[in-house]
Amino acid sequence: MEQDTKTSLYIVPTPIGNLEDITLRALNILKAVDVVLAEDTRKSGILLKHYQISRPLQSYHMHNEHKLVESLVKRMQEGQKLALVSDAGTPAISDPGFLLVRECLKEGLKVECLPGATAFVPALVKSGLPADRFIFEGFLPHKKGRKTRLEKLAEEERTIILYESPHRLLKALQQFKDFFGGERQASVSRELTKVFEETVTDSLDELITYFSEKTVKGEIVIVIEGKK
Structure with a gap:
């Protein structure tokens, strides 16, 4: 596969x-760019090593992105081609990336975003809740x-998708019950694509009971039925 000579930044x-959930095109891009910008170079290094890709890695995360944007744009203006990856999923979706993309477009640099993995899509589809109209x-x-955000979401008629950390799951479910009502249908997905993947869809009342009786690990996606 030939790299687009006009593209400066690949998302x-x-x-x-599951490491098999990467496209052939993504692998070819990672092999061809000058530098791979990674949210965590250790985690991304595992992926690159798995596919025998030897490219320079540079740390790019929420704590340093403001400082690095200008210098990275300058490098691309000088002809370097960069790829941006996050720890998992699509960069800029609840991860760093927006600032760099915006600055590239402002400076007339071509940005290309490859299609690929993102956690909320399989969680939405597996939830059994309406997927024709939703908000993330x-x-x-x-x-x-x-509190203000939850009050607004309580009136939302579209399916609602949220991310949450495992140690805050029960507290979040209880808050959703307080604002949306315990009978509201919802779905909790965790460890998507991994060995212990689990998706549970039920009322908020039943989900609170279920998850209060077990230790929860892994990244969490919560899908909530919109107001009827």
């Missing part, structure tokens, strides 16, 4: 668990603004 989705909220604020 490359990576597997959310990512991670809700932990404190400031959370």
Whole structure:
């Protein structure tokens, strides 16, 4: 596969668990670029090593992206081709990437985003809840603004998709019950594409009971039925 000579930045989705969930095109791009920008170079290094890809890795994450954007754009203007990956899934979806893409477009640099893995799509499809109209909220604020956001979501008629950490799952489900009602249908997916993958769809009341009796690990996607 020939690399597009006009493209400066490639947004490359990576597997959310199973390393086989990467496209042939993504592998070819990672082999061809000058540098791979990685949210965590250790995790991305495992992926590259698995596929015998030897390219320079550079750390690019939420704590340094503001400092690096200008220098990275300059390198691309000088002819370097970069690939951006996150720890798992598609960069810029609840992960760093937006700032760099925006600056590239502002400077007239071509950005190409490859299709690929992202956690909320399989979670939505597996939930059994309506998938024709939905909103993706990512991670809700932990404190400031959370109540206001939940009040607005309580009136949302489309299916709602959220990310949550395992240690906050029960607290989040209880808050959803308080704002949406315990009878509202919802789905919790965890460890997607991994050995212990699990998706449970039930009322918020039943989900609270179910997850209060077990230890929860892995990344969490919550899908909630819209208001009828």
